[in-house]
Amino acid sequence: MAAPWLWPWPWPAVTVLLLLPLLPVLWRRRAGGAGRVCVVVLGDVGRSPRMQYHALALARHGWEVSLLGYLQSRPHPDVLRSAHIRMVPLTELRGLRGGPKLLQYVIKVLVQSVQLLYTLLRIDQPSYILLQNPPGLPSIAVAWVAGLFWRSKLIIDWHNYGYTIMSLSHGRNHPLVQVAKWYEKLFGRLSDYNLCVTEAMREDLWVNCNIKAVTLYDKPAAYFKETPLDLQHSLYMKLAQDYEPFRARAEPVGASAERSAFTERAGRDGAVGHTRGRPALLISSTSWTEDEDFSVLLKALEDYERFVCEGAKLPALVCVITGKGPLKDYYNGLIEKLHFKHIQICTPWLEAEDYPLLLGSADLGVCLHKSSSGLDLPMKVVDMFGCCLPVCAIHFECLHELVKQEENGLIFRDSRELAEQLKMLFLGFPALEGKLHRFRQNLRASRELRWDESWDQTVLPLLGPRE
Known part of the structure; x- marks a missing residue:
């Protein structure tokens, strides 16, 4: 007492x-x-x-x-x-x-x-x-x-x-x-x-x-929504100025063309399209605190890298982790020791206007939030769903009130299960079929109430x- x-x-x-x-x-x-x-x-x-x-x-x-x-x-x-x-x-x-x-x-x-x-x-x-x-x-x-x-x-x-x-x-x-x-x-x-x-x-x-x-x-607020392809391109080109994972793997063809790692525009006023063989964009928003074990994601990415090296037909990944918090420097130190060939990890600090645009451009979200009480839900997943972004989320007691297994995402309990989910969801990427596409379609069709x-x-x- x-x-x-x-x-x-x-x-x-x-x-x-x-x-x-x-x-x-x-x-x-x-x-x-x-x-x-x-x-x-x-x-x-x-x-x-x-x-x-x-x-x-x-x-x-x-x-x-x-x-x-x-x-x-x-x-x-x-x-x-x-x-x-x-x-x-x-x-x-x-x-x-x-x-x-x-x-x-x-x-x-x-x-x-x-x-x-x-x-x-x-x-x-x-x-x-x-x-x-x-x-x-x-x-x-x-x-x-x-x-x-x-x-x-x-x-x-x-x-x-x-x-x-x-x-x-x-x-x-x-x-x-x-x-x-x-x-x-x-x-x-x-x-x-x-x-x-x-x-x-x-x-x-x-x-x-x-x-x-x-x-x-x-x-989600009204500004959390899918990002049109031309706005995706503008965001990628902006981020490419400071962050290498967003930069093009090859020079664009033509003096007026421009290319990011994910998109390309044929000319100054041309239409935007995805680059051939583009990487998948994985995003995780974290507060870098003790209730989010970021090492779970790192171990899953190590397993994913091994799958690709063994010949699995999986895309390269750009993994973006946003947010700030007390453990960010610690985990950045761990990231620097990793030497991936097929995965790039980026931890930018985004402006408030750019965060919803990036969520609306991503292919999959990962949530590592573990409720200290088991009674709250991660708002980062709410925002992802507002952008029709499917999610893999770590399990805790009342998560089912938000994430519906096999409907709008998947729930995992450890790094091995997350790695298997990434492998399954990205198999055949970027074909418009499979569970990843079905989850996004379900989110588009749900039309849940917005915050207002x-x-x-x-x-x-x-x-x-x-x-």
């Missing part, structure tokens, strides 16, 4: 006491909160697409939105262009350089509490505070305190549980993990409304936390009319 002084319940009270001198001034600034929502991300806004989608949906219905979080990555251009969305930046806190890690963590949480509450009390009064969880410590309690002050309703959007993510590093029985679990259950009950990402999480919130939630599945439609049906009724 953690020591009493580590319990999180005093922290919101501490932040209120520290900010008491400001409350009279802030109280005089209070105005009606009608028509305003504060969307809170205690993380990088640019890497929180679901919360950006919330902000855009609210703005589309005329709400004035304060989007609060760290601005480490550039948010989507639609967010930056919106006249109804105001970015409210938080300053990222760096950990202490010395002292016990536990003390560093406690001080960080205390400082974050003060910073977040101070920022929430300086914005225009909102009718609702829409909070992403995780991270919930300390944001849930602080948002609840701010909601009391503003008389705002608190909505928590449960993407996962913070304590299960902490357990990846510390183990499930660590005192901090147990405190975080108790904290999320206690303060999560103080919200007015709750959203979650799967039916499995909705049931778990009710059974284990006594929290009633509404399931809002992640859905799903949001309007699920979230808008909770908010009611703007007063």
